[in-house]
Amino acid sequence: xxxxxxxxxxxxxxxxxxxxxxxxxxxxxxxxxxxxxxxxxxxxxxxxxxxxxxxxxxxxxxxxxxxxxxxxxxxxxxxxxxxxxxxxxxxxxxxxxxxxxxxxxxxxxxxxxxxxxxxxxxxxxxxxxxxxxxxxxxxxxxxxxxxxxxxxxxxxxxxx
Numbered sequence: 001x002x003x004x005x006x007x008x009x010x011x012x013x014x015x016x017x018x019x020x021x022x023x024x025x026x027x028x029x030x031x032x033x034x035x036x037x038x039x040x041x042x043x044x045x046x047x048x049x050x051x052x053x054x055x056x057x058x059x060x061x062x063x064x065x066x067x068x069x070x071x072x073x074x075x076x077x078x079x080x081x082x083x084x085x086x087x088x089x090x091x092x093x094x095x096x097x098x099x100x101x102x103x104x105x106x107x108x109x110x111x112x113x114x115x116x117x118x119x120x121x122x123x124x125x126x127x128x129x130x131x132x133x134x135x136x137x138x139x140x141x142x143x144x145x146x147x148x149x150x151x152x153x154x155x156x157x158x159x160x
Contacts, residue, residue, distance in 0.1 A: 003043060007159075010039035014152050021144045023101060032148040033060040036155055047158040056151055063144050070143075074136020075112055080129040087115020088133045108133040 013035030020028025033056055040048035072080075075088050088108040095107015109130045116126035 006039050006042040010035040010042075010155060013038065014148070014155060018145075018148050018152070021141060021148060025096075025100075029060045029063045029144050029147055032151045033057060036151050039155060039158070048154065052154065056147075056154070059147050059150075063140075063147050066140050066143055070136040070140030072133070072136065074132040074134070074139070075108075075129050076132075077136075078128045078132030079125070080112065080132065081116060081119040081121055083115040083119035084112050084121070084126070084129045085115065087111035087113070087118070088129075105134060105137060108137065 014032045016026065017028045017030070017032030017035060020026030020031055022028075036048060036056055037053055040050070040053045045053070072085050072088060075085055080088070088111045091107035091109065091111015091114070092104070093107070094111070095103025095105075097103070099106060112130040112133045113126045116129050117123070
């Protein structure tokens with residue numbers, strides 16, 4: 001009975017974590033990892049080993065870091081100026097607070113454009129850099145989805 005309750009709690013945490021990848025203010029990957037960890041520790045690491053739990057913990061930390069730098073890496077790849085990167089970073093913060101989910105995408109995009117215009121690099125370059133921030137954001141989200149789905153798959157596999 002206890003393992004069924006653990007499985008239900010873990011499943012809920014993982015599903016909310018999966019939703020948290022696209023919903024602002026929900027730490028998606030950490031919640032999914034927490035679901036995996038709760039199940040692992042609740043079953044005495046018999047179904048999910050301590051090693052697997054630590055590996056997924058490290059992956060979770062890496063996705064958190066990637067989440068912060070992916071838009072900036074995308075901007076940098078498109079030769080963003082210092083002002084473009086600052087604009088994308090500030091745009092991300094302002095966008096999340098002001099517009100929620102859409103602000104996560106639009107904030108860095110608009111911020112990068114503003115930063116490049118301030119740097120007097122021209123509208124064409126500004127849009128290239130802004131496009132790069134969106135590509136970086138999307139790439140970061142694909143990595144997060146892959147990590148969370150692998151956690152969920154590992155959790156499901158642990159039942160068999």
